[in-house]
Amino acid sequence: MSTEPNNAEEISPDNINLENHPCFNKEACSTYGRIHLPVAPKCNIQCNYCNRDFDCVNESRPGVTSTVLSPGQALAYLEKIMEKRDDIAVVGIAGPGDPFANAEATMETFRLVREAFPKMILCLSTNGLGLTEDYVKELAELKVSHVTITMNGTDPEIAGKVYAWARDNTRIYRGTQAGEIMIEKQLQAIKWIKQYGMIAKVNSIIVPGINDEHLKVVAKTVSELGADIMNCIPLLPTKDTAFEHLPEPDAKMRFALRLKCGEYMNQMTHCARCRADAIGKLSEPMSEDIHELIQSCSRLPINPKQNRPYVAVATREGMLVNQHLGEAREFAIFGIDPEDEEEFVQVETRPAPEPGGRENRWEALAGSLKDCRAIIVNAAGSTPKQALTKEGIQVVEMEGMIDMGLTHIFHGQELPPTLKRQFKSCGAGVSCGGDGTGCG
Ligand code: SF4
Numbered sequence: 001m002s003t004e005p006n007n008a009e010e011i012s013p014d015n016i017n018l019e020n021h022p023c024f025n026k027e028a029c030s031t032y033g034r035i036h037l038p039v040a041p042k043c044n045i046q047c048n049y050c051n052r053d054f055d056c057v058n059e060s061r062p063g064v065t066s067t068v069l070s071p072g073q074a075l076a077y078l079e080k081i082m083e084k085r086d087d088i089a090v091v092g093i094a095g096p097g098d099p100f101a102n103a104e105a106t107m108e109t110f111r112l113v114r115e116a117f118p119k120m121i122l123c124l125s126t127n128g129l130g131l132t133e134d135y136v137k138e139l140a141e142l143k144v145s146h147v148t149i150t151m152n153g154t155d156p157e158i159a160g161k162v163y164a165w166a167r168d169n170t171r172i173y174r175g176t177q178a179g180e181i182m183i184e185k186q187l188q189a190i191k192w193i194k195q196y197g198m199i200a201k202v203n204s205i206i207v208p209g210i211n212d213e214h215l216k217v218v219a220k221t222v223s224e225l226g227a228d229i230m231n232c233i234p235l236l237p238t239k240d241t242a243f244e245h246l247p248e249p250d251a252k253m254r255f256a257l258r259l260k261c262g263e264y265m266n267q268m269t270h271c272a273r274c275r276a277d278a279i280g281k282l283s284e285p286m287s288e289d290i291h292e293l294i295q296s297c298s299r300l301p302i303n304p305k306q307n308r309p310y311v312a313v314a315t316r317e318g319m320l321v322n323q324h325l326g327e328a329r330e331f332a333i334f335g336i337d338p339e340d341e342e343e344f345v346q347v348e349t350r351p352a353p354e355p356g357g358r359e360n361r362w363e364a365l366a367g368s369l370k371d372c373r374a375i376i377v378n379a380a381g382s383t384p385k386q387a388l389t390k391e392g393i394q395v396v397e398m399e400g401m402i403d404m405g406l407t408h409i410f411h412g413q414e415l416p417p418t419l420k421r422q423f424k425s426c427g428a429g430v431s432c433g434g435d436g437t438g439c440g
Protein backbone atom coordinates (compact mmCIF):
# COMPACT_ATOMS: atom_id res chain seq x y z
CA MET A 1 0.00 0.00 0.00
CA SER A 2 1.22 3.51 -0.74
CA THR A 3 2.34 5.54 2.23
CA GLU A 4 1.24 8.69 0.42
CA PRO A 5 -1.62 10.29 2.36
CA ASN A 6 -4.90 10.18 0.41
CA ASN A 7 -5.45 13.87 1.04
CA ALA A 8 -2.28 15.61 2.11
CA GLU A 9 -4.00 18.89 2.90
CA GLU A 10 -6.61 17.27 5.10
CA ILE A 11 -4.05 15.58 7.31
CA SER A 12 -1.64 18.48 7.63
CA PRO A 13 -0.61 18.92 11.26
CA ASP A 14 -2.65 22.15 11.25
CA ASN A 15 -5.79 20.11 10.87
CA ILE A 16 -5.01 17.55 13.56
CA ASN A 17 -5.64 19.09 16.93
CA LEU A 18 -2.64 17.83 18.88
CA GLU A 19 -3.90 19.64 21.97
CA ASN A 20 -6.63 17.02 22.36
CA HIS A 21 -4.24 14.22 23.41
CA PRO A 22 -5.28 13.45 27.00
CA CYS A 23 -1.87 12.03 27.97
CA PHE A 24 0.12 15.02 26.76
CA ASN A 25 -2.37 17.67 27.86
CA LYS A 26 -3.91 17.23 31.30
CA GLU A 27 -6.59 19.79 30.44
CA ALA A 28 -7.90 17.48 27.69
CA CYS A 29 -8.36 14.54 30.09
CA SER A 30 -11.93 15.25 31.06
CA THR A 31 -13.06 15.91 27.46
CA TYR A 32 -11.14 13.52 25.22
CA GLY A 33 -10.25 9.87 25.28
CA ARG A 34 -7.93 7.49 23.45
CA ILE A 35 -8.19 3.99 22.07
CA HIS A 36 -5.36 1.49 22.03
CA LEU A 37 -5.54 -1.06 19.22
CA PRO A 38 -3.99 -4.36 20.42
CA VAL A 39 -2.31 -5.46 17.18
CA ALA A 40 1.20 -6.18 18.53
CA PRO A 41 1.31 -9.44 20.54
CA LYS A 42 5.03 -10.31 20.39
CA CYS A 43 7.86 -8.63 22.28
CA ASN A 44 11.55 -8.46 21.47
CA ILE A 45 12.69 -8.02 25.07
CA GLN A 46 11.69 -9.28 28.50
CA CYS A 47 11.40 -6.58 31.14
CA ASN A 48 11.72 -7.92 34.66
CA TYR A 49 8.45 -6.23 35.64
CA CYS A 50 6.29 -7.47 32.77
CA ASN A 51 3.88 -10.38 32.69
CA ARG A 52 1.67 -10.49 29.60
CA ASP A 53 0.08 -13.85 30.38
CA PHE A 54 -2.65 -12.49 32.58
CA ASP A 55 -5.85 -11.58 30.74
CA CYS A 56 -8.67 -10.08 32.76
CA VAL A 57 -11.02 -7.16 32.06
CA ASN A 58 -10.56 -5.94 35.63
CA GLU A 59 -6.79 -5.80 35.36
CA SER A 60 -5.51 -2.40 34.24
CA ARG A 61 -1.85 -2.26 33.39
CA PRO A 62 0.33 -2.26 30.25
CA GLY A 63 0.70 -5.65 28.57
CA VAL A 64 -2.83 -6.77 29.40
CA THR A 65 -5.43 -7.13 26.68
CA SER A 66 -8.62 -9.10 26.29
CA THR A 67 -7.73 -10.07 22.71
CA VAL A 68 -5.36 -9.41 19.80
CA LEU A 69 -6.64 -7.99 16.51
CA SER A 70 -5.31 -8.06 12.95
CA PRO A 71 -4.94 -4.60 11.32
CA GLY A 72 -8.21 -5.10 9.38
CA GLN A 73 -10.07 -6.26 12.49
CA ALA A 74 -8.63 -3.29 14.41
CA LEU A 75 -9.99 -0.89 11.79
CA ALA A 76 -13.43 -2.55 11.89
CA TYR A 77 -13.39 -2.25 15.70
CA LEU A 78 -12.35 1.40 15.54
CA GLU A 79 -15.10 2.18 13.02
CA LYS A 80 -17.70 0.66 15.34
CA ILE A 81 -16.34 2.61 18.32
CA MET A 82 -16.38 5.88 16.36
CA GLU A 83 -20.05 5.31 15.52
CA LYS A 84 -20.80 5.08 19.25
CA ARG A 85 -18.55 7.80 20.69
CA ASP A 86 -17.46 11.28 19.75
CA ASP A 87 -14.78 11.77 22.40
CA ILE A 88 -12.05 9.56 20.91
CA ALA A 89 -9.28 11.91 19.80
CA VAL A 90 -6.31 9.53 19.75
CA VAL A 91 -5.55 6.11 18.29
CA GLY A 92 -2.48 4.49 19.83
CA ILE A 93 -0.61 1.21 19.51
CA ALA A 94 0.97 0.07 22.76
CA GLY A 95 1.18 -3.69 22.68
CA PRO A 96 0.34 -6.00 24.32
CA GLY A 97 3.94 -6.71 23.21
CA ASP A 98 6.05 -4.15 21.38
CA PRO A 99 4.82 -2.39 18.21
CA PHE A 100 8.15 -2.97 16.43
CA ALA A 101 8.40 -6.62 17.32
CA ASN A 102 5.25 -6.65 15.15
CA ALA A 103 6.29 -3.95 12.73
CA GLU A 104 4.23 -5.09 9.72
CA ALA A 105 0.98 -5.19 11.69
CA THR A 106 1.78 -1.88 13.40
CA MET A 107 2.54 0.01 10.19
CA GLU A 108 -0.41 -1.52 8.32
CA THR A 109 -2.75 -0.52 11.15
CA PHE A 110 -1.52 3.08 11.06
CA ARG A 111 -1.95 3.18 7.26
CA LEU A 112 -5.52 1.89 7.48
CA VAL A 113 -6.47 4.21 10.34
CA ARG A 114 -4.93 7.27 8.70
CA GLU A 115 -6.79 6.58 5.46
CA ALA A 116 -10.12 6.18 7.27
CA PHE A 117 -9.68 8.95 9.88
CA PRO A 118 -7.57 11.77 8.39
CA LYS A 119 -7.85 14.03 11.45
CA MET A 120 -7.15 11.47 14.16
CA ILE A 121 -4.15 11.96 16.45
CA LEU A 122 -1.94 8.87 16.10
CA CYS A 123 0.55 7.78 18.74
CA LEU A 124 2.58 4.76 19.75
CA SER A 125 4.65 3.48 22.61
CA THR A 126 7.71 1.26 22.11
CA ASN A 127 10.81 0.04 23.91
CA GLY A 128 12.73 1.45 20.89
CA LEU A 129 14.74 -1.68 20.03
CA GLY A 130 13.07 -2.41 16.69
CA LEU A 131 12.44 1.17 15.59
CA THR A 132 14.45 1.90 12.42
CA GLU A 133 14.87 5.18 10.57
CA ASP A 134 12.68 3.84 7.72
CA TYR A 135 9.82 3.23 10.14
CA VAL A 136 10.25 6.65 11.74
CA LYS A 137 10.19 8.24 8.28
CA GLU A 138 6.96 6.47 7.32
CA LEU A 139 5.40 7.27 10.70
CA ALA A 140 6.15 10.94 10.05
CA GLU A 141 4.60 10.70 6.57
CA LEU A 142 1.48 9.18 8.15
CA LYS A 143 1.44 12.09 10.61
CA VAL A 144 1.93 9.92 13.66
CA SER A 145 2.59 12.79 16.03
CA HIS A 146 3.41 11.33 19.45
CA VAL A 147 6.01 8.61 20.02
CA THR A 148 6.87 7.24 23.45
CA ILE A 149 10.12 5.40 24.16
CA THR A 150 10.31 3.48 27.43
CA MET A 151 13.82 3.96 28.73
CA ASN A 152 14.84 2.78 32.18
CA GLY A 153 18.48 3.84 32.30
CA THR A 154 21.38 5.34 30.42
CA ASP A 155 23.97 3.28 32.29
CA PRO A 156 24.25 -0.24 30.74
CA GLU A 157 24.79 -1.86 34.14
CA ILE A 158 21.64 -0.31 35.60
CA ALA A 159 19.52 -0.83 32.48
CA GLY A 160 20.85 -4.39 32.22
CA LYS A 161 19.25 -5.20 35.59
CA VAL A 162 15.82 -4.26 34.23
CA TYR A 163 15.87 -6.62 31.23
CA ALA A 164 16.06 -10.42 31.44
CA TRP A 165 17.05 -10.40 27.75
CA ALA A 166 16.81 -8.36 24.57
CA ARG A 167 16.68 -9.82 21.06
CA ASP A 168 18.03 -7.71 18.22
CA ASN A 169 17.26 -9.58 14.98
CA THR A 170 18.45 -13.10 15.82
CA ARG A 171 20.97 -12.21 18.52
CA ILE A 172 20.01 -12.43 22.21
CA TYR A 173 21.68 -10.09 24.71
CA ARG A 174 21.60 -10.42 28.50
CA GLY A 175 22.78 -8.38 31.50
CA THR A 176 24.99 -5.35 30.77
CA GLN A 177 25.07 -6.22 27.05
CA ALA A 178 21.27 -6.07 26.95
CA GLY A 179 21.49 -2.69 28.70
CA GLU A 180 24.06 -1.47 26.15
CA ILE A 181 22.05 -2.42 23.05
CA MET A 182 18.81 -1.03 24.49
CA ILE A 183 20.38 2.32 25.39
CA GLU A 184 22.07 2.65 21.99
CA LYS A 185 18.80 1.97 20.12
CA GLN A 186 16.66 4.12 22.41
CA LEU A 187 18.89 7.19 22.18
CA GLN A 188 19.06 6.81 18.41
CA ALA A 189 15.26 6.45 18.26
CA ILE A 190 14.76 9.71 20.19
CA LYS A 191 17.13 11.51 17.80
CA TRP A 192 15.15 10.27 14.75
CA ILE A 193 11.78 11.10 16.31
CA LYS A 194 12.88 14.69 16.82
CA GLN A 195 14.63 14.87 13.46
CA TYR A 196 11.36 13.88 11.74
CA GLY A 197 9.36 16.46 13.68
CA MET A 198 7.41 14.30 16.14
CA ILE A 199 6.73 14.77 19.83
CA ALA A 200 8.93 12.47 21.94
CA LYS A 201 7.85 11.23 25.34
CA VAL A 202 10.15 9.13 27.50
CA ASN A 203 8.56 6.68 29.90
CA SER A 204 10.78 5.46 32.75
CA ILE A 205 9.65 2.82 35.17
CA ILE A 206 10.74 3.72 38.73
CA VAL A 207 12.25 0.50 40.08
CA PRO A 208 13.23 1.06 43.73
CA GLY A 209 16.82 0.07 44.48
CA ILE A 210 17.59 -0.42 40.78
CA ASN A 211 17.19 2.85 38.89
CA ASP A 212 15.45 5.36 41.20
CA GLU A 213 18.68 7.22 42.00
CA HIS A 214 19.62 7.20 38.33
CA LEU A 215 16.52 8.57 36.59
CA LYS A 216 17.73 12.17 36.95
CA VAL A 217 20.62 11.24 34.62
CA VAL A 218 18.11 9.76 32.16
CA ALA A 219 16.13 13.03 32.28
CA LYS A 220 19.25 15.09 31.59
CA THR A 221 20.38 12.85 28.72
CA VAL A 222 17.05 12.76 26.89
CA SER A 223 16.49 16.48 27.40
CA GLU A 224 19.78 17.11 25.57
CA LEU A 225 18.38 15.11 22.64
CA GLY A 226 15.27 17.30 22.51
CA ALA A 227 12.73 14.90 24.11
CA ASP A 228 9.59 16.82 25.07
CA ILE A 229 8.17 15.20 28.17
CA MET A 230 9.02 12.48 30.68
CA ASN A 231 6.66 10.08 32.41
CA CYS A 232 8.15 8.47 35.54
CA ILE A 233 5.85 5.51 36.15
CA PRO A 234 5.98 3.73 39.49
CA LEU A 235 6.74 0.01 39.30
CA LEU A 236 3.63 -2.12 39.66
CA PRO A 237 4.98 -5.31 41.28
CA THR A 238 3.34 -8.04 39.21
CA LYS A 239 2.94 -11.71 40.05
CA ASP A 240 5.33 -14.14 38.36
CA THR A 241 7.89 -11.49 37.43
CA ALA A 242 11.48 -11.07 38.67
CA PHE A 243 10.46 -7.79 40.37
CA GLU A 244 7.30 -9.09 42.03
CA HIS A 245 8.83 -8.76 45.52
CA LEU A 246 10.12 -5.19 45.09
CA PRO A 247 8.14 -2.46 46.86
CA GLU A 248 5.86 -0.18 44.87
CA PRO A 249 7.32 3.37 44.98
CA ASP A 250 5.34 5.45 47.47
CA ALA A 251 4.02 8.98 46.92
CA LYS A 252 7.07 10.53 48.64
CA MET A 253 9.51 8.74 46.34
CA ARG A 254 7.46 9.57 43.24
CA PHE A 255 7.19 13.23 44.18
CA ALA A 256 10.91 13.60 44.99
CA LEU A 257 11.91 11.85 41.81
CA ARG A 258 9.67 13.91 39.57
CA LEU A 259 11.04 17.04 41.23
CA LYS A 260 14.62 15.98 40.45
CA CYS A 261 13.84 14.90 36.87
CA GLY A 262 11.75 18.05 36.47
CA GLU A 263 14.96 20.10 36.55
CA TYR A 264 15.55 18.83 33.01
CA MET A 265 12.26 17.56 31.60
CA ASN A 266 8.57 18.46 31.79
CA GLN A 267 6.90 15.73 33.85
CA MET A 268 3.68 13.87 33.11
CA THR A 269 1.88 13.25 36.40
CA HIS A 270 -1.46 11.77 35.39
CA CYS A 271 -0.52 8.50 33.65
CA ALA A 272 -3.08 5.77 34.26
CA ARG A 273 -0.81 2.81 33.32
CA CYS A 274 -3.26 1.69 30.67
CA ARG A 275 -4.04 -1.68 29.18
CA ALA A 276 -3.00 -2.48 25.60
CA ASP A 277 -6.71 -2.35 24.67
CA ALA A 278 -7.62 0.71 26.77
CA ILE A 279 -10.49 2.78 25.46
CA GLY A 280 -12.10 6.05 26.48
CA LYS A 281 -11.04 8.65 29.01
CA LEU A 282 -7.93 7.86 31.05
CA SER A 283 -8.81 5.52 33.91
CA GLU A 284 -12.17 4.64 32.38
CA PRO A 285 -12.64 0.93 32.99
CA MET A 286 -13.44 -1.33 30.05
CA SER A 287 -17.21 -1.88 30.01
CA GLU A 288 -18.79 -5.27 29.33
CA ASP A 289 -20.30 -4.11 26.02
CA ILE A 290 -16.93 -2.85 24.73
CA HIS A 291 -15.38 -6.10 25.86
CA GLU A 292 -17.96 -8.01 23.83
CA LEU A 293 -17.47 -5.71 20.86
CA ILE A 294 -13.69 -6.19 20.74
CA GLN A 295 -14.11 -9.94 21.15
CA SER A 296 -16.57 -10.10 18.27
CA CYS A 297 -14.18 -8.07 16.08
CA SER A 298 -11.40 -10.56 16.86
CA ARG A 299 -13.60 -13.22 15.25
CA LEU A 300 -14.05 -11.30 11.99
CA PRO A 301 -12.04 -12.45 8.95
CA ILE A 302 -8.43 -11.23 9.16
CA ASN A 303 -9.24 -8.79 6.33
CA PRO A 304 -12.93 -8.04 7.02
CA LYS A 305 -13.33 -6.01 3.83
CA GLN A 306 -12.31 -8.83 1.47
CA ASN A 307 -15.03 -11.05 0.01
CA ARG A 308 -14.13 -14.53 1.26
CA PRO A 309 -17.28 -16.63 1.45
CA TYR A 310 -15.69 -20.02 2.27
CA VAL A 311 -13.79 -21.94 4.96
CA ALA A 312 -11.42 -24.87 4.27
CA VAL A 313 -11.45 -27.85 6.64
CA ALA A 314 -8.97 -30.70 7.18
CA THR A 315 -11.29 -33.69 7.56
CA ARG A 316 -11.34 -37.35 6.59
CA GLU A 317 -15.08 -37.87 6.30
CA GLY A 318 -16.69 -34.39 6.30
CA MET A 319 -18.12 -34.41 9.87
CA LEU A 320 -15.13 -33.99 12.18
CA VAL A 321 -11.99 -31.86 12.16
CA ASN A 322 -9.51 -34.72 12.39
CA GLN A 323 -6.36 -33.96 10.39
CA HIS A 324 -3.28 -31.84 10.94
CA LEU A 325 -2.52 -29.28 8.23
CA GLY A 326 0.60 -31.14 7.08
CA GLU A 327 -1.11 -34.53 6.64
CA ALA A 328 -4.24 -33.36 4.77
CA ARG A 329 -4.17 -34.32 1.07
CA GLU A 330 -7.34 -32.35 0.35
CA PHE A 331 -9.61 -29.85 2.05
CA ALA A 332 -13.38 -29.75 2.29
CA ILE A 333 -14.62 -26.27 1.35
CA PHE A 334 -17.69 -25.04 3.24
CA GLY A 335 -19.92 -21.99 2.85
CA ILE A 336 -23.18 -20.68 4.31
CA ASP A 337 -26.29 -22.45 2.96
CA PRO A 338 -28.03 -19.91 0.66
CA GLU A 339 -31.41 -21.30 1.76
CA ASP A 340 -30.78 -21.14 5.51
CA GLU A 341 -28.16 -18.74 6.87
CA GLU A 342 -27.78 -20.77 10.06
CA GLU A 343 -26.68 -23.87 8.15
CA PHE A 344 -23.51 -24.72 6.22
CA VAL A 345 -22.95 -26.67 3.02
CA GLN A 346 -19.88 -28.32 1.57
CA VAL A 347 -19.41 -26.76 -1.85
CA GLU A 348 -16.39 -28.71 -3.08
CA THR A 349 -13.17 -30.54 -2.23
CA ARG A 350 -9.83 -28.96 -3.10
CA PRO A 351 -6.50 -30.82 -3.34
CA ALA A 352 -3.65 -29.79 -1.00
CA PRO A 353 -0.29 -28.93 -2.61
CA GLU A 354 2.20 -31.83 -2.68
CA PRO A 355 4.34 -32.19 0.49
CA GLY A 356 7.86 -30.72 0.39
CA GLY A 357 8.94 -27.42 -1.01
CA ARG A 358 8.88 -25.72 2.43
CA GLU A 359 7.46 -22.16 2.27
CA ASN A 360 6.44 -22.66 -1.41
CA ARG A 361 3.98 -25.34 -0.32
CA TRP A 362 2.16 -22.91 1.98
CA GLU A 363 2.25 -20.05 -0.49
CA ALA A 364 0.64 -22.42 -3.01
CA LEU A 365 -1.99 -23.41 -0.44
CA ALA A 366 -2.73 -19.75 0.35
CA GLY A 367 -3.07 -19.15 -3.40
CA SER A 368 -5.58 -21.97 -3.79
CA LEU A 369 -7.64 -20.70 -0.81
CA LYS A 370 -7.96 -17.06 -1.85
CA ASP A 371 -11.74 -17.23 -1.43
CA CYS A 372 -11.46 -18.75 2.08
CA ARG A 373 -11.47 -16.60 5.22
CA ALA A 374 -10.14 -19.42 7.41
CA ILE A 375 -8.81 -22.94 7.50
CA ILE A 376 -9.77 -25.33 10.31
CA VAL A 377 -7.26 -28.03 11.24
CA ASN A 378 -6.31 -30.19 14.24
CA ALA A 379 -2.94 -28.45 14.39
CA ALA A 380 -0.51 -26.44 12.25
CA GLY A 381 3.16 -25.46 12.62
CA SER A 382 4.29 -21.86 12.90
CA THR A 383 5.69 -21.61 9.33
CA PRO A 384 2.42 -22.48 7.56
CA LYS A 385 0.46 -20.42 10.09
CA GLN A 386 2.52 -17.34 9.29
CA ALA A 387 2.28 -17.89 5.52
CA LEU A 388 -1.50 -18.35 5.60
CA THR A 389 -2.20 -15.52 8.06
CA LYS A 390 -0.11 -13.17 5.94
CA GLU A 391 -2.47 -13.89 3.04
CA GLY A 392 -5.56 -13.16 5.16
CA ILE A 393 -6.44 -16.77 6.02
CA GLN A 394 -7.09 -17.36 9.72
CA VAL A 395 -5.81 -20.70 11.02
CA VAL A 396 -8.14 -22.25 13.61
CA GLU A 397 -6.79 -25.26 15.52
CA MET A 398 -9.50 -27.41 17.06
CA GLU A 399 -11.01 -30.84 17.23
CA GLY A 400 -14.63 -32.01 17.21
CA MET A 401 -17.58 -31.28 14.94
CA ILE A 402 -16.90 -29.17 11.87
CA ASP A 403 -20.16 -27.27 12.46
CA MET A 404 -18.80 -25.89 15.77
CA GLY A 405 -15.79 -24.43 13.97
CA LEU A 406 -17.92 -23.02 11.16
CA THR A 407 -20.33 -21.39 13.65
CA HIS A 408 -17.31 -19.84 15.36
CA ILE A 409 -15.95 -18.41 12.12
CA PHE A 410 -19.13 -17.42 10.29
CA HIS A 411 -21.28 -16.30 13.25
CA GLY A 412 -18.63 -15.18 15.77
CA GLN A 413 -19.68 -17.68 18.44
CA GLU A 414 -16.94 -18.45 20.96
CA LEU A 415 -15.29 -21.84 20.44
CA PRO A 416 -15.67 -24.01 23.58
CA PRO A 417 -12.23 -24.17 25.30
CA THR A 418 -12.41 -28.00 25.33
CA LEU A 419 -12.34 -28.00 21.52
CA LYS A 420 -9.43 -25.59 21.13
CA ARG A 421 -6.08 -27.10 20.26
CA GLN A 422 -2.63 -25.61 20.00
CA PHE A 423 0.31 -26.99 18.05
CA LYS A 424 3.23 -27.75 20.39
CA SER A 425 5.77 -29.59 18.28
CA CYS A 426 5.74 -31.86 15.28
CA GLY A 427 4.66 -35.35 16.25
CA ALA A 428 3.61 -34.30 19.79
CA GLY A 429 0.14 -34.68 21.30
CA VAL A 430 -2.71 -35.64 19.00
CA SER A 431 -1.57 -37.93 16.23
CA CYS A 432 -0.57 -36.63 12.83
CA GLY A 433 -0.28 -38.87 9.81
CA GLY A 434 2.71 -36.85 8.57
CA ASP A 435 6.26 -38.19 8.73
CA GLY A 436 7.28 -36.11 11.76
CA THR A 437 9.64 -33.90 9.74
CA GLY A 438 7.43 -30.86 10.15
CA CYS A 439 4.98 -29.14 7.84
CA GLY A 440 7.65 -28.89 5.12
FE1 SF4 B 1 6.48 -6.14 28.44
FE2 SF4 B 1 6.56 -3.87 27.06
FE3 SF4 B 1 8.76 -4.76 28.33
FE4 SF4 B 1 7.86 -6.01 26.16
S1 SF4 B 1 8.66 -3.91 26.27
S2 SF4 B 1 8.54 -6.99 28.04
S3 SF4 B 1 5.62 -5.80 26.40
S4 SF4 B 1 6.83 -4.07 29.27
Ligand code: SF4
Nearest residue numbers: 023271272273274282
Ligand atom coordinates in the same frame (compact mmCIF):
# COMPACT_ATOMS: atom_id res chain seq x y z
FE1 SF4 C 1 -1.55 7.84 28.43
FE2 SF4 C 1 -0.16 6.67 30.42
FE3 SF4 C 1 -2.34 5.53 29.42
FE4 SF4 C 1 -0.16 5.67 27.92
S1 SF4 C 1 -0.37 4.50 29.81
S2 SF4 C 1 -2.28 6.07 27.27
S3 SF4 C 1 0.67 7.64 28.61
S4 SF4 C 1 -2.25 7.49 30.49
